[in-house]
Amino acid sequence: METARIERRIGVRATPEHIWGLIADLSYWDRWNPIEKGVEGAIAFGAGITLTETIEGLPERRVSARVGEWEPYSQLVWTEARGLWFRSTRYFEIQRLDEPNACIVSNGFIFSGLRGEMFFDRRRAQLRHSVDAVAEALKAAAEA
Secondary structure (H helix, E strand, C coil), X not given: CCEEEEEEEEEECCCHHHHHHHHHCHHHHHHHCCCEEEEEECCCCCCEEEEEXXXXXXXXXXXXXXXXXXXXXXXXXXXXXXXXXXXXXXXXXXXXXXXXCCEEEEEEEEEECHHHHHHHHHXXXXXXHHHHHHHHHHHHHHHC
């Protein structure tokens, strides 16, 4: 099985607890997240999450995914089956640094399966722009 990944890591001057508060409040995403809107669901193992994905240059689409992993103040991962040969994984990770009120926050996409790799190859620029925009927006919201 082929896998393709795109990620953005960014330094954020905030505690993991504060950053997690922004991520865990799904109804608040409309205020800071530029690509994932109308998020509904729950953060629990296997729980469903629905949202509208608005990646610049791609058609808007409704996403129905399942939470695969989560750990408070550390990570949120959800996956979506996009057909027989295509699976996408979306994630946020928070890494606490030794310095007070400082973290590295990552967000990204992982595409697996033959069609997932083809999707990634054709849309790499839009995906890069999206993870960059989410990283900058989350940083701005956390540091405000």
